[in-house]
Amino acid sequence: MSKPDALLVDVAALVESGRSNQMSLTVVAGGAVITGRLAPEAVWRQRVSEVLADSARLSAFSGLFTTTAPEDGQPTHLHFHVARILQGAVGIPETGGMYRVAIEDVSAWTMGDFSYSDN
Secondary structure: OOOOOHHHHHHHHHHHHHOOOOEEEEEEEOOEEEEEEEOOHHHHHHHHHHHHHOOOOOHHHHHHHOOOOOOOOOOOEEEEEEEEEEEOOEEEEEEEEEEEEEHHHEEEEEEOOOOOOOO
């Protein structure tokens, strides 16, 4: 999108204000379908930091995610927790991932997440 969808920005702002990670959302960005739950940026950053800190090879990157996110203005990104990229009837990764998607890159979206199966 050349201009971010104002309604999607409002959804992201409400997630940010509530510090909740229960809002399910599915977006199309760059041709990929991403489905999962939104989390406030601070919660997302903390979780990514924890995962990196637990890795012997990647722990040096952990500190990059502990810096405080800027809180001025409207959100510019969606922060997905327990999210999957849908490929046919399969969700990748199976366990869910942590994705950051620029709101301006979202070309379509819907509330809720999509079910999928490996069968």
